Amino acid sequence: MENIHQTIKSFLENYDLEKNGLTYLVAFSGGYDSMCLLDSLKRVSNNKIIAIHLNHKWRGDESDQEEINCKKFCEKISVEFYSENLTNNIAHTETAARDARYEFFERCAQKFNSKLVFTAHNKNDNAETLIYRIATGTGVTGLQGICKHREIFYRPLLDITRDDIEKYCQKHKLNPNNDSSNSNTKYKRNLIRAKIMPVLNEINPNMLDAISSLIQVAKEETEILDEYTNSVIEKISNDNKIKTDKFLKLSRAMQNKVIYKLFLKHNLEYDRKKITSIQEFIEENKDSKSGKTCSLTRNLWIFVNDKSIEIITQNHAVMPYFHITKEGTYENNGYTLELEKFTKPVRKFPPDSEKTAYINLNHIPIDFELRPRQDGDYIQPLGLKGSQKLKKYLNEKKIPNHEKNNLLFLCQENEILWAIGLGISDKIKVTDKPTHRIKIYKQEGK
Numbered sequence: 001m002e003n004i005h006q007t008i009k010s011f012l013e014n015y016d017l018e019k020n021g022l023t024y025l026v027a028f029s030g031g032y033d034s035m036c037l038l039d040s041l042k043r044v045s046n047n048k049i050i051a052i053h054l055n056h057k058w059r060g061d062e063s064d065q066e067e068i069n070c071k072k073f074c075e076k077i078s079v080e081f082y083s084e085n086l087t088n089n090i091a092h093t094e095t096a097a098r099d100a101r102y103e104f105f106e107r108c109a110q111k112f113n114s115k116l117v118f119t120a121h122n123k124n125d126n127a128e129t130l131i132y133r134i135a136t137g138t139g140v141t142g143l144q145g146i147c148k149h150r151e152i153f154y155r156p157l158l159d160i161t162r163d164d165i166e167k168y169c170q171k172h173k174l175n176p177n178n179d180s181s182n183s184n185t186k187y188k189r190n191l192i193r194a195k196i197m198p199v200l201n202e203i204n205p206n207m208l209d210a211i212s213s214l215i216q217v218a219k220e221e222t223e224i225l226d227e228y229t230n231s232v233i234e235k236i237s238n239d240n241k242i243k244t245d246k247f248l249k250l251s252r253a254m255q256n257k258v259i260y261k262l263f264l265k266h267n268l269e270y271d272r273k274k275i276t277s278i279q280e281f282i283e284e285n286k287d288s289k290s291g292k293t294c295s296l297t298r299n300l301w302i303f304v305n306d307k308s309i310e311i312i313t314q315n316h317a318v319m320p321y322f323h324i325t326k327e328g329t330y331e332n333n334g335y336t337l338e339l340e341k342f343t344k345p346v347r348k349f350p351p352d353s354e355k356t357a358y359i360n361l362n363h364i365p366i367d368f369e370l371r372p373r374q375d376g377d378y379i380q381p382l383g384l385k386g387s388q389k390l391k392k393y394l395n396e397k398k399i400p401n402h403e404k405n406n407l408l409f410l411c412q413e414n415e416i417l418w419a420i421g422l423g424i425s426d427k428i429k430v431t432d433k434p435t436h437r438i439k440i441y442k443q444e445g446k
Contacts, residue, residue: 012044022116024041024114025109026050026118026120027101027117028051028052030070032166033120034120035177036157036165036168037156038074038079041118042078050112051070054083054100055084056086058086058092070177106152118154118156122158122162123159123160126146126211126212131211137272139272140225144219229257232258236250242310247309248282256275259278268297278302282309285305286306288304289395291402299313300313312402319405320335322371324367324368324410325366326339334442335443337370340438342358346433353421353422359424360428370408373409377389377416387415390419
């Protein structure tokens with residue numbers, strides 16, 4: 001079927017993959033689909049091709065023989081072959097097998113320094129995937145089926161039927177592997193292929209085209225909805241944080257859509273139940289001052305307070321530490337601190353949010369630490385006579401809990417003299433002229 005060659009040529013052109021010097025990695029099981037893809041790519045392109053094969057080892061000698069067949073075919077058509085064996089601790093399930101395969105593909109992409117992994121999903125696979133998603137529960141996004149391109153993965157055969165692929169293999173005298181597990185209907189996708197697709201084909205002989213049309217409509221509808229949702233998110237966000245009050249004014253349906261987009265942005269798995277639970281978490285904590293967090297994965301949380309909603313991590317920035325004993329410039333962990341004499345009148349003091357301060361050290365020796373917060377820290381806020389615990393000071397400033405460990409403080413033992421970006425202590429305030437100017441900044445490229 002020469003139209004397969006033309007389809008692949010057009011696919012390479014559309015994604016700008018026909019230029020010389022690229023390395024194509026082809027997921028190669030040795031079955032009809034992947035053998036057709038590998039043979040076709042070899043015929044239409046002069047680029048380097050590496051067939052990558054994962055031996056699941058689930059069918060003993062049969063799995064090993066399939067690997068040997070794959071290697072022999074690659075030798076025959078002068079294509080490099082690379083394989084690995086799946087470890088024994090992987091569960092014998094469709095999901096576990098799929099995850100293991102894609103982890104293998106990504107390892108190969110790093111090993112061979114390529115961002116092009118071709119898989120042989122076809123038109124029938126797309127229809128079967130859609131039916132599976134409908135049966136297990138999906139939204140409009142799920143109706144889009146399999147993507148032709150996502151990240152490093154490319155699928156040139158999505159518009160080609162399995163029947164045409166089999167005819168191609170026959171015409172070119174290819175001898176693909178015949179995986180015996182494909183007939184085992186305990187696997188849901190095999191059940192769909194063997195039992196459900198034939199029934200649907202009886203209802204509509206053009207069933208594959210009808211499903212493909214539905215997939216295309218779902219893609220177009222999703223594009224329209226995404227454009228609108230993105231414009232809404234832009235209006236209710238600031239500095240990558242969603243404003244809580246504006247979020248709560250949205251309809252429930254749009255709230256759920258915004259949460260869904262957050263999940264997608266951070267590559268999180270989602271379903272209706274998860275999205276609804278996050279919406280309820282936001283509603284429950286919309287009035288929190290210091291904020292609450294809800295775990296999404298081992299390293300990601302959603303944070304909510306009365307000001308904002310955002311996805312956060314526990315990977316805090318590496319913070320600098322300075323011991324300051326005299327005027328001068330100090331550098332540590334990509335930060336620079338400058339303490340210099342300054343006795344001129346100040347026409348305009350910088351706002352608290354800036355990381356520059358004019359201070360009076362007439363009655364305070366220069367022996368400071370600049371560091372993150374510690375237990376027992378306290379401060380005498382500007383304009384107040386008494387001191388208060390740093391924890392209370394930060395809460396009054398409405399600093400979210402997850403941001404507190406990323407703040408820096410100029411201290412003498414446990415007394416805070418300057419909370420960087422928040423304000424200075426009353427003890428170093430300027431009443432007439434400052435004695436010093438202090439500033440801290442992050443070095444470029446650090």
